[in-house]
Every structure is written in C-alpha cells, then in structure tokens.
Amino acid sequence: MTYLPAEMIQLSDLVHVSTNLPNICDSFTKKSLSDYALTLKKSGLSLNSFRIHLVVITAFHQPIEGYSVLSHSITKRFFKSIINLFPQPQLPTPMWYLKLLLQGLTRPLFQPMTTCLLTNLSMKTVFLIAITSAKRIGKITALMLHPPYTVFFPDKVTLRPHPKFNPKVTSLFHMNQLIHLPVFYPKLFTKTNREAILHNLDVRGALAFYLDRTMAFRKSPRLFLSIAEGFKGSPISAQRVSKCVSNCIRQCYQICSMTPPDSIRTHSTRSVSSSVASFKNVPITDSCRAARWASVHTFAEHYAITGDSAFDAIFSSMVICN
Template structure:
C-alpha cells in the first residue's frame, strides 16, 4: 500500500505526475517515511487518521510517546517530516508542533562528540609500512583498504559520493601533481543542486619529489587504485577495516565505535588545523555553509595553543 500516492490520486493528480513528485525523495527516504506512517496508524488504531484533515492532538501524542521512549530531537523531526508528507501539510509550522520540538531539544539536548575515536597520524604512519608497502608485494585486500582510506580522507566526501567515483574517461584526469575525479552524472547526491553535483574531487600527490628518507616514506601514500565498483556498505566496511588494521599491526588496541563517516570530520578538522580556510573546507566537503562544519563535524584536536591562555593566567605568580 502507498497511502501518499492514494491521497494524491484522490486529489486528481495523474499517475505520471504522482510518479514525478515521488522522485523528489530518495527510495530510502520513502521507506523511512512509510515505516513512520505505519507506526502512526497503529498508534491511532482506535481513531484512524484522516489524511485530508490531520488531528494535531494525535500528532502531538505520537511525538510524546517517541520522546518518552528516548527518541532524539532529530528523530522526532524526521517523524514530523514524514507525517507532513502524508498529510500534505507543513506540520512543523503549527504552533504546538513547533513548540513541542523546541521543548524536546531542551529536554534532550544533542550531545556533540568533539573528539575522534581514532588517531589519523597513527593510521597514516601504518600505511607507509608493511603490509601496505611496498605496493608491488601488497595484497589486493591491503591495497584496496589503503586506497579507499586515502581517497576518503583526502576528499572528505560521503560514502555515496565515493561510490559514485568513476575512473572512466572523461570522469578522471591524471595530471603531474594530482588526479581530478568527477562523479558519475547519473549519481544523485544527498543534496541535489548544481553546486553538489558539479564539485570535482581533487586528490593531490604527496611529497612528489622526495628529498629525504622521511619524504620518500610519505611518498608511498600515493598508491594507485584498482578494483570494481563497490557498494556503500562495502566501502564503509573497508574504511573501518583500514583503520582497525593499522592499529592491529602496531599492536595497539583498536578503539571502539569506529565509523566510516568519521573520516569526514577527521579530514576537515585536520585541514582546518593545518591552515585550510573555511571556504576551502566547505568546497571540498560540499557544504554550502560553514555552520554545518562547526556544528556537526569540527573536532577538538590537541593543540599547544589551547594551553596558552591558562598558562598566561598562571604566570601571574611571576613578578612583573
């Protein structure tokens, strides 16, 4: 059953128009919305909801149950979006719903994780040694893990965008100091806009002309990519394996809670620490606003500068 399509059909829309309107959402979003609607209908079993005339009391009681079950504010917002789609009304604009979401954000404030569970420098140092080097003797598995991790960390892109990378012409250009990749034009990004679809992925060479032993070691991070197209789940697994393997081979306990998506936060945060501007960071990560980075991705990386203020205060014990 597809109650949203049935409702639009009852409003006189043709099947062709309905299919076009439904294409505005990704299949996964449709599946999530449909699941929420089924839960809402089950919740309102004694008084089935009317799509043409939403009962705000039912909506609020449904959200209250979710809040009591421990759902986060962001999840409650998704529920409001789903119900808005089926009722064909912007429920979030209703004064009581808006107030409820505001109250939920205060009762259950979002806890932002500002530290990474894994160490970027530790992983990079492991990738320039066995079993990842030399490339000529590295296994296909280790070469794949190394390549996928380096592409993810140097591009700061989402898993879906990594999956959409194509090595076919004209989507890949190999230059002396970089490789420029363009996403498959059939790929639909999370945010559909000319900006998000047109951004190139630039993978720079590292220590192109090494002049010392240390630079020659780091130059080995420029491995070449091989392999077939992989699913997002597979790429995510490879990233987790790459990080875990680097800890294992150095006999260091593997941190818990390693997530593939963390490469975006680690990559952009270290870029900022090394002097990259917010404009450069947002362009690379395809964020239209720096607030996305500051609110959700910026990590508190260790820095001696963080100690300078406290040290200056304590210097009060030193006679002027």
C-alpha cells in the first residue's frame, strides 16, 4: 500500500487533503493503519502531530467493528505502546522567583512611572496584569481600551477582551469573562515606607499611567500597542506581548544583580501566580476560577509548583541522622 506522505496531512492542508482522503481511507485495514501510524512516528513527528493524522483519517474512515479508528481498543493500546516506546523528554523548565521580580519592579528603572522609559512601563504593566490575573497571553493581547471593555473604578479596574476573541476552550465558562484587578495599597492610605514601595506595584495605577502616555499616538482600540518605530500605535501581536513579559523578567534579574534563567516561558506566569496563591491559603477553587480552569485537576497536574524539594531534603536529613 502507498501511504500518504507524513508532511501531507497538516491542519493548513485539511481542505486540500479532504478531496483525496476518502478513497485512500477506504482501503485502510487495522494492520495498515498501525503500519502507517508507526511510519509517521518514526519520521520524527511529535505525539500531537501524530494524533492529528489519525484524527483526519478517523473523519473519513468507516467504523471498524462498530468503533471509530481512534476509539478502537487496538488503537488505544497502540497509542499506549507508542508513548512507552517513544517517551517525550520533559526537560526541566528554569523557574524564576516572583519575590525577586516584584523587588525589581519597584527599582528606579521602572520608577517613577511618569518619567521612566515607555518600554519599561509597558513591560511592567503587561507583567503585572499577567501575574495578577493568571490569564493567557492571547487573552491579554485581545483586551480592549474603551468602555465597557476597560472600566476604571476608585478601588479597581475591570478588563474584558474583544467579544470576537475565541479562547482556547470555547465554552460559556471561558467566554467573555471579566478580569477584576483591585487597587494595591492605595496611596492615600499608605502609612509606612514599605507600603509606599508596595504601592508602586499597583496594577490599576500602572495601567492608568500606560494609557495616559500612549494616548497621543494611539491608532487602535486595543489596550496594548506597539511602541516600535514604524509600527507605533498599531496593535501588538501576542508574540510581542509574550516577549514583553520575558524581557521584564530578565530586566528585574539584572536590576537585582542576579543571572536570569536561560530560557523563560511566559506561560509560567499562570503557574507561579496560582501556586503562590495556593501557598498563601487561597482556596484552589478561587485560583481555578481566576485562571479559568474547569477542574482543580488541571491546576494540580499541569500548573502547581509543589514543594517536593523541601520534603526530599527532610527525608535525606532524617536518613543520615539515624
């Protein structure tokens, strides 16, 4: 049998492939499907790309013994064996320390917000929104400027993305959710020098300064804009917003005379913010609602930063001190 080339079935090519795939799928058997899937895996495709191929075949293939290709018991066992034979390496992700970053954001490079570089103010504002809301970068990029999308109150600011923005999961639970960001240590009520410093981390104030300083050259109703020459005032892409967060982390490390991690995943802001909230006894259900996770298992399995190292150290010490 002549198999389809491994690179043929991609998401961008589904329309083209769908015209020829039904005839090819009719001749597939359980053995040929397994052989084809193994060929795909050996060609170097990742597990997710490998699954996409089988999903496309399933859409056109006739049921096998009353089951679709993906739900057949042989396919399930085959998937499990593929995972065992070709385990995906899980490289450790370099973590960054939130306390260090918050210290850096109160230093002169980011203060005062009326006169610091607009680049630094943009980094600070985007990072504070990302870390206090636990939202994905795509949703932060889709935030809009004018009411009812952005509304300032004396004690908070509420944000909302464009109604046509589609989140990763398009359900009522995930769609059109308001982001509430309260004032942090209001200036009128700061009594100590520490509280005055912490007021510099007020996300509502940072956003107000950002909007005021970008109002003169705005060309888009998006909340965050590009400040690069040639694109000044135009909407900024999600990739640039992500870069803004990672650059902010590096800058704060350098301010505190520390070496930043080699690679920084912007998505880790969701892990750090939700884990810090959990350590401070915030109910997990509240963290899941803020991050828009439908189940606590999503947080526990994919985002929670556990304190295993501390328990391991206690175990090691007790073994030696017998």
